[in-house]
Amino acid sequence: MIGSTLRSATEADAEALLRIYAPYVRETAITFEYEVPSPEEFRRRIREIGEKYPYFCLEWEGEIVGYAYAAPFRSRKAYQWIAETSVYLAPAGQKRGWGKLLCRALEDACRTMGLVSLYACITVPREGEEPFVTRDSADFHAHLGYREIARFPGSGSKFGRWYDTVIMEKKLNERGPGMPEPVWYPQLQK
Numbered sequence: 001m002i003g004s005t006l007r008s009a010t011e012a013d014a015e016a017l018l019r020i021y022a023p024y025v026r027e028t029a030i031t032f033e034y035e036v037p038s039p040e041e042f043r044r045r046i047r048e049i050g051e052k053y054p055y056f057c058l059e060w061e062g063e064i065v066g067y068a069y070a071a072p073f074r075s076r077k078a079y080q081w082i083a084e085t086s087v088y089l090a091p092a093g094q095k096r097g098w099g100k101l102l103c104r105a106l107e108d109a110c111r112t113m114g115l116v117s118l119y120a121c122i123t124v125p126r127e128g129e130e131p132f133v134t135r136d137s138a139d140f141h142a143h144l145g146y147r148e149i150a151r152f153p154g155s156g157s158k159f160g161r162w163y164d165t166v167i168m169e170k171k172l173n174e175r176g177p178g179m180p181e182p183v184w185y186p187q188l189q190k
Contacts, residue, residue, distance in 0.1 A: 005059040007059070008055060013064060014043040018042045021088055029133040030133055049069050050186070052184040052185060054069065054106055056068050056102055056105055066098050068099075070083040070110050082119060083110060083115055087106075104144075106118075109188070111172040117169050122168060123165055131161065147169060148168050
């Protein structure tokens with residue numbers, strides 16, 4: 001998109017990304033994290049995720065307006081062909097197609113790595129309750145071709161309320177016997 005720059009995030013971006021993430025922690029149930037992480041903790045997360053997976057940020061006119069990354073879905077080696085995704089946008093970045101741009105870049109990178117599926121773990125409101133979360137993220141992912149494959153009723157509590165969690169899947173590559181191990185993202189950049 002004209003005026004925007006998509007690039008890999010670095011530890012130097014931690015404070016800017018944290019400014020985007022902090023309101024989600026303090027004001028929503030989109031994340032079940034209760035406390036805003038420190039800049040040091042956020043730098044550690046960027047560094048550790050970036051050792052294997054893509055971690056992108058999007059700049060608009062020199063300011064970071066969103067970020068997305070893939071991370072291990074589970075730690076055991078048998079799960080190495082799948083990943084969990086996250087995407088966060090600053091208020092100025094919403095409803096402009098930037099979330100889609102970030103997610104498509106993430107999908108392309110993960111497909112090239114040889115991953116077979118991406119999973120989004122999304123908080124959704126329970127029937128009739130939407131005070132700290134809406135269905136926007138689930139609807140957004142459905143628009144991108146993810147489909148709901150699991151629901152965990154009342155699986156998380158924040159702000160004194162219980163929320164359901166859904167797992168949505170997007171298939172990237174065909175599964176098959178004897179699949180080669182994924183090529184980790186930093187190796188693709190060489």
